[in-house]
Amino acid sequence: MSGKLIENRDPPEVGFETFSPLKRAFKRAIVNPLANYLPAGLTKAILRFGKSELAAANWADPGGWRSMVISYNGRCEQIADKILVKAGTVPTALRNRKRLAAHLLAELIDSDGSESTHVLCLGAGPGQIITEAMSQAKTVAHATLVDLNSDSFDFGRQMADERGLSERVRFIQADVRDLHEYLHDPPHVVKMMGICEYLDDEQIVTIARAAADVMPDGSPIVFNSISKSHGTDRFFRRVFGLHMNHRSGGELAGLMRQAGFGNFLAYREPLGVYHVIIGRKALSAD
Numbered sequence: 001m002s003g004k005l006i007e008n009r010d011p012p013e014v015g016f017e018t019f020s021p022l023k024r025a026f027k028r029a030i031v032n033p034l035a036n037y038l039p040a041g042l043t044k045a046i047l048r049f050g051k052s053e054l055a056a057a058n059w060a061d062p063g064g065w066r067s068m069v070i071s072y073n074g075r076c077e078q079i080a081d082k083i084l085v086k087a088g089t090v091p092t093a094l095r096n097r098k099r100l101a102a103h104l105l106a107e108l109i110d111s112d113g114s115e116s117t118h119v120l121c122l123g124a125g126p127g128q129i130i131t132e133a134m135s136q137a138k139t140v141a142h143a144t145l146v147d148l149n150s151d152s153f154d155f156g157r158q159m160a161d162e163r164g165l166s167e168r169v170r171f172i173q174a175d176v177r178d179l180h181e182y183l184h185d186p187p188h189v190v191k192m193m194g195i196c197e198y199l200d201d202e203q204i205v206t207i208a209r210a211a212a213d214v215m216p217d218g219s220p221i222v223f224n225s226i227s228k229s230h231g232t233d234r235f236f237r238r239v240f241g242l243h244m245n246h247r248s249g250g251e252l253a254g255l256m257r258q259a260g261f262g263n264f265l266a267y268r269e270p271l272g273v274y275h276v277i278i279g280r281k282a283l284s285a286d
């Protein structure tokens with residue numbers, strides 16, 4: 001290895017959404033300052049009047065699975081959501097992140113070489129990323145999806161059923177820190193997408209260590225960083241009540257290293273908000 005903790009790689013072409021230079025400049029100069037500095041009460045009233053489903057989902061559960069599903073789908077009825085979801089930097093970057101992560105996971109499944117690759121998804125929500133990856137993969141995989149909150153599981157089962165995957169996904173309601181209590185089939189691949197930004201450093205290390213404890217040496221973990229470059233953190237905090245912890249890929253890789261991972265490869269989605277990162281479980285000392 002080059003001595004660098006993390007190595008940047010060009011992302012594969014997976015149908016990313018991007019903004020023109022003019023649109024970026026308009027967002028930076030006009031849209032973001034307005035979103036960030038209009039009185040929060042006024043913005044909330046506008047979103048309530050506009051019946052924004054994305055705002056309602058965040059007010060009920062900031063950053064929860066329903067708001068992810070709305071952002072991933074990108075097809076909205078209300079004008080407020082057409083603006084927020086279709087043109088917003090973070091929802092657009094989320095769709096890019098989903099496409100990128102699903103593609104990389106499908107490649108990891110195909111290169112695993114097991115009869116059926118076992119993917120463990122931590123903080124999985126309904127499992128949109130893994131079911132997309134399993135559909136893209138040329139080889140067979142099965143997945144264990146773990147989430148504290150079981151609200152998303154019926155939706156997840158329906159989605160898996162539509163893709164013909166219902167026999168290959170298992171949902172478990174649990175805290176991912178207690179993995180060793182219910183996981184008896186070691187995972188070949190671990191996915192920890194969309195969760196680190198809601199956790200503090202100690203929680204990330206604890207969860208990643210719990211994953212490392214059940215993973216074979218050299219097996220991959222897939223996670224993501226988030227940068228403040230989207231320029232709307234103040235809006236998310238004040239209007240949606242969403243408090244995300246922004247960390248660079250290097251900072252996250254440092255935490256993952258404490259948990260027993262190394263050889264990090266980072267893939268940047270084109271808006272520069274997220275990197276999807278693959279690390280490998282380091283060889284055990286014994």
Ligand SMILES: C[S@@+](CC[C@H](N)C(=O)[O-])C[C@H]1O[C@@H](n2cnc3c(N)ncnc32)[C@H](O)[C@@H]1O
Pocket residue numbers: 063064065068122123124125126127128129146147148149174175176177192193194195
């Ligand atoms: C933002 S959603 C991400 C869903 C999905 N991974 C994705 O990227 O689309 C984060 C999920 O992590 C779950 N979560 C947070 N902390 C957890 C923990 N300690 N154990 C299990 N699930 C957790 C939440 O319930 C939520 O469904």
